[in-house]
Amino acid sequence: MNKLFFIVALAFFLSSNTEKKLSDNKIYLQENYIKIDKTDPLYTKGRNIFKRDCAACHYIGMDLLGTAPPLGGITKLRKKDWLYKYTRNSYQMYEQGDKIAKEIRSKKSWGLMTSFPNLTDSDLDAIYYFVEKRYEMTKKGIPVEK
Ligand code: HEC
Secondary structure, X not given: OHHHHHHHHHHHHHHHHXXXXXXXXXHHHHHHHHHHHHHOHHHHHHHHHHHHHHOOOOOOOOOOOOOOOOOOOHHHHOOHHHHHHHHHOHHHHHHOOOHHHHHHHHHOOOOOOOOXXXXXXXXXXXXXXXXXXXXXXXXXXXXXXX
């Protein structure tokens, strides 16, 4: 009888202990996220502009298709000049026959992307820094901030 009680108590102790470990892990990820968030001004700047100008169409986790393609990894796929010009006025580039712009629009009948002629180079530096940082975080399982 005593032995049975001991086994039940041990099982209970072990299961509550693993639960605690899981939630510790969650809190750790959350703290980790907030740490990057608060101590990195470029990240914060990029996130604010992204939320204001891009997140309506491009998923902020950077890995899923929204009404626009996911942007994670884009800085490795395109040249910086192209990316900045495209963000400022993608449709003009399409109209002028830019090869990549035409290729993107030939694959799928996308809606039109808004133009952002007022974004400065430093705004765009911050946006694309945020895009790649956020993408790395998503790949590590760090949840998107609400
Ligand atoms: C109204 C919706 C909308 C908004 C807002 C928007 N986009 Fe887009 N974006 C699109 C669509 C649709 C495409 C795909 C078709 C195209 O390129 O025209 C696209 C494509 C892109 C591409 C090209 C991807 C590639 O494969 O090269 C980049 C880069 C991009 N967007 C960046 C941005 C950034 C940065 C912002 C915010 C400053 C932004 N977009 C805001 C809809 C949007």
